[in-house]
Amino acid sequence: MSLIGVKSYLAKFGLDNDIIEVNDSSATVHDAAISLNTDEDRIAKSLSFLVGDDVVVIVVSGRSKIDNHKYKAFFHKKAKMIPFDDVERLTSHPVGGVCPFDLPENVQVYLDNSLKKYDTVFPACGSPNSAIEISIDNLEKTSNYKSWIDVTTKIDN
Template identity: 45%
Template sequence: MAIEKVKAYFAQLGIEDRIQEFEVSSATVDLAARAVGVEGARICKTLSFKNLDGEGCILIQTAGDTKIDNKKFKSFFGFKAKMLTPDEVVAYTGHAIGGVCAFAVENPDVKIYCDQSMRRFETVFPACGSDNSAVEFTCDELFQYSNALAWIDVSKIPAAE
């Protein structure tokens, strides 16, 4: 199970006790926000995209209230955003949809990025490899523990209501 891989990875860092597991699903932004008790924007969703050459993939960790801005994505990466299929996500990351995260991803063909949209918050809550887990990290911790390559700006934050 993917959460066991994340627990083992976090154990190496001495932070495995920070994982929260819920009796309810946290498989979507809304469900995770309810389980954690925060606004949905503070849920860190990990989106997976095909790489240009068809080898490997790109994971982008972004705030729960954002959408990928296709123009920004193409400007940064040099090609059009195309999401992975659920089977491809598992094959590249070892995590299934609903629990996808950028932790314990051992595939060297996976490139991990953090989107600037999360910097609005002191802490965010990414999944931990299962559809009923999360961990609270500062943005700097998220960047460090996910082995991200860079902070990028490829999302749209909705206008305040």
């Protein structure tokens, strides 16, 4: 199970005991915010894309969406999300549990600037009912990210 791998991975940073498991699904931003008693924008959703043959995970704030023009300007390709049925095979995490931790070596992680306004955020931890409250500094240390990028726009209510 993916959660077990993430726990083992985060143990290397002394963060495995900080993982929160909830009874209900936290697979959507709305559900996660309710389960974790936080603002939707502090949910760090991990979006998975194919950029040519490369697998890319972009971690963005919960109330953000990909801005196609910004995405194309950065990656020089049109945004193409990984098909639902291929997500777990390519990221090692199920849909709703994709996170920037314990990913296959070939997966590139980027952190979106939309996260920078918060001291802590809540990414998933490899299952649709797990998360961790993590500082931005620790997110940088644990995610093996390539760079900070600006590829989102805020979602209007």
